[in-house]
Amino acid sequence: MAASGMHPTSGSLPTEVDVAVVGAGVVGLAHAAEAADRGLRVAVVERDARPVGASVRNFGHACVTAQVGVALERATYARQRWLELAERAGFWTAQTGTLVVARADDELAVLEEFADTRPVGDVVLLDADGVREHLATAPTEVVGGAWLPKDLRVNPREAVSSLATWLGERDGVTISFGTNAMGVEAGALHTTAGSIAAERIVVCVNHDVDRLLPEVARAASVRRCWLQMLRVAVPAGVRIGPGVLSGTSLLRYGGFAACPSLEAVRRRLAEEHPALLAADVNLMCTQLPDGDLLLGDTHDRGPTVAPFSRADWDDLLLAEGARLLGLDDLRVIERWQGVYATAPEEFLVAEPLPGVSVVSVTTGIGMTCGFGLAREVVDGW
Ligand SMILES: Cc1cc2nc3c(=O)[nH]c(=O)nc-3n(C[C@H](O)[C@H](O)[C@H](O)COP(=O)(O)OP(=O)(O)OC[C@H]3O[C@@H](n4cnc5c(N)ncnc54)[C@H](O)[C@@H]3O)c2cc1C
Known part of the structure; x- marks a missing residue:
């Protein structure tokens, strides 16, 4: 600079x-x-x-595999372009894929249905031990998951x-x-x-x-969508290669939308975790090259961005992030809002x-x- x-x-x-x-x-x-x-x-x-x-302000996550239709076509080209431009411009990328962590049978059912719609190798189904190979700290409630090897990370x-x-x-x-x-x-x-x-x-x-x-x-009909994000320090030595998605992420990306079990996920999350749905959380994280995690995110929408971040939503992200990753000593280093167009x-x-x-x-x-x-x-x- x-x-x-x-x-x-x-x-x-x-x-x-x-x-x-x-x-x-x-x-x-x-x-x-x-x-x-x-x-x-x-x-x-x-x-x-x-x-x-x-x-x-984002996760730096090229979430290629979870897209569908024209978004998947655009993401597939973008993946190749990120890799090529990283080489030419000299910035960091990580071809570590995405880990989707399932903590309930209905979440695993969605992942199995999703895998059936994709070419062999694009969605690698995992049992709980398989999840632990990607996320050593994964909590005991994990029932399985999926690894999406084509997804990428950059440092945003x-x-x-x-x-x-x-x-x-x-x-x-x-x-x-x-x-x-x-x-x-x-x-x-x-x-x-x-x-x-x-x-x-x-x-x-x-x-x-x-x-x-x-x-x-x-x-x-373009409006603003604003999101709360956290940068958190993790205990020394914790390395999380892939971007990590959770059950709430299944509700968000187009690729999962047609999976018959998705409705069961939505109903259960609404019953068991109403606060997550009230804050419209997509619980996910990526790790920066220095080891800190980008953890998010909540969603709110309107014509004008609310000027005040909600402390209770930050607390929710921190608590749920810790539970997802099986890490109980996360420390917040930075908080911010990001905004994107929604329509x-x-x-x-x-x-x-x-x-x-x-x-x-x-x-x-x-x-x-x-x-x-x-x-x-x-x-x-
Ligand atoms: C918290 C958060 C997490 C996200 N996570 C992901 C993710 O993991 N993966 C993913 O794919 N996407 C993610 N997104 C979405 C992604 O970040 C956006 O879709 C993308 O960055 C939009 O790019 P952009 O260039 O349109 O917008 P921006 O990066 O906002 O750039 C627009 C630029 O236009 C400039 N500008 C505006 N008006 C003018 C003007 N009149 N004159 C000159 N300049 C102007 C602004 O200053 C700004 O720099 C996330 C978004 C947020 C907020």
């Missing part, structure tokens, strides 16, 4: 490019990378001094920023941090650093579509003006699918 706090590769805005991108989160940078790899001149404008949006605090550095150093690419986009019209983007002429403009501002193009947000559809791709695209992942899978979405948008040109 430069002494000013501005991202080190921040450059001044050119007056004309082929493609102007608004937003330096994973979705905006994915578009910039696709366009640059096709030899186009690209400028990215980002209002903040460095990436601090959803793309750095590093990956997007490294991508911006690498892109900003490429010929024909400029990333201007601290530059707010104020208005867009066909062929021109107006910013706090002046206007830029561009044949293509891509608006990748996550939930803030309503600030720049309110009619697009209204037509797609009835999983993806928003609109062209409100000629040459102007608005692209947003409208559920919590942008790290998993963002690159796949960007490729399709750029291919569509």
Whole structure:
């Protein structure tokens, strides 16, 4: 980071490019990378001094296998793209897969039904001992689980920023941090650093579509979803390779939605753990390279983000996280909120003006699918 706090590769805005991108989160940078790899001149404008949006506040979890349909297709490309870009830009990835921990027979039944819908090897069913091979501390209540070997992890605090550095150093690419986009019209983007002429403009501002193009947000019913997250220290030496999902995660991802036993999971969790459903918790975690865990997450939704985090929800995450992992001495190091766009559809791709695209992942899978979405948008040109 430069002494000013501005991202080190921040450059001044050119007056004309082929493609102007608004937003330096994973979705905006994915578009910039696709366009640059096709030899186009690209400028990215980002209002903040460095990436601090959803793309750095998440688990860094490419939850590929649990997707279905078009999201799975996008995730499959994104997986390959994360690996390739990690190599080119030099950031950390872990091909450790995901461990789904089942602590009730109905959860295991969902995983068995899910495995039946997938190619052999994509969903490896486990008994309790098999779960312990991936998660040595797993509690006694574990009945089994599944390992999803294709899933990936990146360090969200590093990956997007490294991508911006690498892109900003490429010929024909400029990333201007601290530059707010104020208005867009066909062929021109107006910013706090002046206007830029561009044949293509891509608006990748996550939930803030309503600030720049309110009619697009209204037509797609985009709202904000805000989540509480914790960074916790674990006892020395605890290593958890895969991302860890729980029974609540089965209720969330599209891949599990058609499993007949899912309703039984929902009913039981509502009876036994009403607080988890009231906070709309997806209990999961990933481990950062330094050993700390990213533990989350709760969900709340509305047009405007509630300014106050709920302490009782943090306590719930901590207690349930400890129970899931079989670790009773977790210590909170950081707390934060992340926000993403939410809408009835999983993806928003609109062209409100000629040459102007608005692209947003409208559920919590942008790290998993963002690159796949960007490729399709750029291919569509
Ligand atoms: C807590 C949490 C956990 C999550 N976990 C996962 C996960 O494990 N796996 C997964 O796949 N997904 C996960 N997600 C979802 C994922 O993080 C998002 O879908 C993804 O990061 C969205 O990327 P983005 O680039 O659209 O948004 P952002 O990263 O928010 O980037 C948008 C950028 O646009 C900029 N911007 C906005 N308006 C303007 C303007 N007018 N001018 C200039 N710049 C502007 C913002 O400053 C911001 O930097 C999670 C999200 C959260 C919040």
